[in-house]
Amino acid sequence: MLRGRSTSSPASEARSSSTLVKDVSVLLGGDEHATGPLRTTAVIFNLSCTTMGVGILSLATTFKYCGLILGPMLMVACAILTYISTVSMLKVTSLQRATGDPVSRMPTQEAMAEYTMGKKGRIWVQVVLILLCMGTLIAYQVSIKSLLWSGVKALIPSDTVDTLSDHHINDKVCMLIGLSCVSLPLCFLRSLNGLAFTSFLSCVSITYFVLISVVYLAVHPHTSNRDPCHEMIDSDGDSRNESMPYGGASLWPSGFGNMLQGIMIISVSYVMQLTVCPMMKELSRGQFHGPSDNPILAAQNQMKFATVVTMVIACFMYVASAGAGYMTWEELTTEPSTILACYPTSNAGIVPVYFGMTLVLLFAFPIITFTCRAAVINVFFPNLEGEVPFREFAIVTIGIVAPCTGVGLVATQLSGVLSIMSAVCTPSLCYLIPGMTYLGASKRENEYKNGVINVDDDENMPLRDAATSTALLQFIDDERAYVRDNPLLGKSLVGVGIVIQLLSIVAVIMSFA
Numbered sequence: 001m002l003r004g005r006s007t008s009s010p011a012s013e014a015r016s017s018s019t020l021v022k023d024v025s026v027l028l029g030g031d032e033h034a035t036g037p038l039r040t041t042a043v044i045f046n047l048s049c050t051t052m053g054v055g056i057l058s059l060a061t062t063f064k065y066c067g068l069i070l071g072p073m074l075m076v077a078c079a080i081l082t083y084i085s086t087v088s089m090l091k092v093t094s095l096q097r098a099t100g101d102p103v104s105r106m107p108t109q110e111a112m113a114e115y116t117m118g119k120k121g122r123i124w125v126q127v128v129l130i131l132l133c134m135g136t137l138i139a140y141q142v143s144i145k146s147l148l149w150s151g152v153k154a155l156i157p158s159d160t161v162d163t164l165s166d167h168h169i170n171d172k173v174c175m176l177i178g179l180s181c182v183s184l185p186l187c188f189l190r191s192l193n194g195l196a197f198t199s200f201l202s203c204v205s206i207t208y209f210v211l212i213s214v215v216y217l218a219v220h221p222h223t224s225n226r227d228p229c230h231e232m233i234d235s236d237g238d239s240r241n242e243s244m245p246y247g248g249a250s251l252w253p254s255g256f257g258n259m260l261q262g263i264m265i266i267s268v269s270y271v272m273q274l275t276v277c278p279m280m281k282e283l284s285r286g287q288f289h290g291p292s293d294n295p296i297l298a299a300q301n302q303m304k305f306a307t308v309v310t311m312v313i314a315c316f317m318y319v320a321s322a323g324a325g326y327m328t329w330e331e332l333t334t335e336p337s338t339i340l341a342c343y344p345t346s347n348a349g350i351v352p353v354y355f356g357m358t359l360v361l362l363f364a365f366p367i368i369t370f371t372c373r374a375a376v377i378n379v380f381f382p383n384l385e386g387e388v389p390f391r392e393f394a395i396v397t398i399g400i401v402a403p404c405t406g407v408g409l410v411a412t413q414l415s416g417v418l419s420i421m422s423a424v425c426t427p428s429l430c431y432l433i434p435g436m437t438y439l440g441a442s443k444r445e446n447e448y449k450n451g452v453i454n455v456d457d458d459e460n461m462p463l464r465d466a467a468t469s470t471a472l473l474q475f476i477d478d479e480r481a482y483v484r485d486n487p488l489l490g491k492s493l494v495g496v497g498i499v500i501q502l503l504s505i506v507a508v509i510m511s512f513a
Helices: 010-028 040-051 059-097 109-117 119-155 158-166 171-187 192-219 256-270 273-288 295-334 351-380 390-410 414-424 426-450 470-485 488-512
Strands: 229-233 239-243
Touching: 040 192, 040 273, 040 295, 040 351, 059 109, 059 256, 059 273, 059 295, 059 426, 059 470, 059 488, 109 119, 109 273, 109 426, 119 171, 119 273, 119 351, 119 390, 119 426, 171 192, 171 351, 171 390, 192 273, 192 295, 192 351, 256 295, 256 426, 256 488, 273 295, 273 351, 273 426, 295 470, 351 390, 414 426, 414 488, 426 470, 426 488
Parallel strands: none
Antiparallel strands: 229 239
């Protein structure tokens, strides 16, 4: 007998090859149901990855602007508002999806807006989604460029850095390598299930950053053992020396303009509404093809649970990292584009943070691309049934990534991108659109109740046939009654959205003045 020789037959090898090809085709362009429903843990990891991506590196600045009392209060308030906004979206979605065949009426924010506000609402959502997604992708790339190059420079001698620069190997090349090797292949996955493991790794990296922030504060408190001069890394990767002033931590905002800046940064740090509908779509796949007699409620409960867990995790991480960063560096938190630049790269525990946070952004990139691609496809293929052919799927994906990469290569400041994105798009997506769609659904249900709309003639009325389960029918009736009788939920979201929109615009104007 020959040792080491394979005993598999040609037929079994052929079956293995066939299985491999099938698995790859499922991920890249095959049957969308073959990957199964999205697991709740995968939803939590994906939501956490997108929520805590680039925002966590800027939150120490909000404590400088808002103080140690108002800062955490605003973070908790935004987390609660994000949950309320998500619940309102889920309730409107349950009504919209109950119209006609529930399998073909999968949830999208564009469909929700058209269901309650008409074609103008659909266009509004499409514009906001695409702008916010592409702005986020650009911001990610600017951060990747800075963080990855800073990490590389910390590992190699300065002479080697000069040699690399002479050969045009710099932060832009590092960004392109990272995107090409990590983000771009993941952007071509069809299922969010395939991103669960990378999102888990992102959560591990974020946890390490938070632990390092807290430990560094404990080891190097502001009252002792701090060097009088610190080498800080700019957004372009260059280092400079900064004095270490100590004026004491502020409990309250240091000024109205600073408070507005803090509110703007915090409001952009909980943008999970981008991925609510894509997550719900994949959660529903298994429910509609499984034993549940109320698939909409089952998917809705999974999403609510995942949202609560994500908000608790994000809020804890945000307060811990922002508080530790601000109490460690105080005045210096407003100097660089991210708090990470304040920490000295000579510390062995700090360098892995640069690469860990780079991975967070690289892994979050395909999730945002997933949402942006869905919005673009809904613009160019509004009547498409089923999956988009892979050729069109690839063209849209490249059409999103390529221009964002081009802008990311030439952009040098993260703050400008984030401020404009926050002021223009974030309040609309997080509060105004969910609130307006909820009010539109409430108005429609009141028109049903008052006889303004003839239920029998309205094509948007939920169907009631023999195939519809009793539990699902009762759930639809309960949702309709809740939306009809509680318009205050939508009015509150619209009011909050208008206030944040105005404050964000004022903050942007003041920052550029």
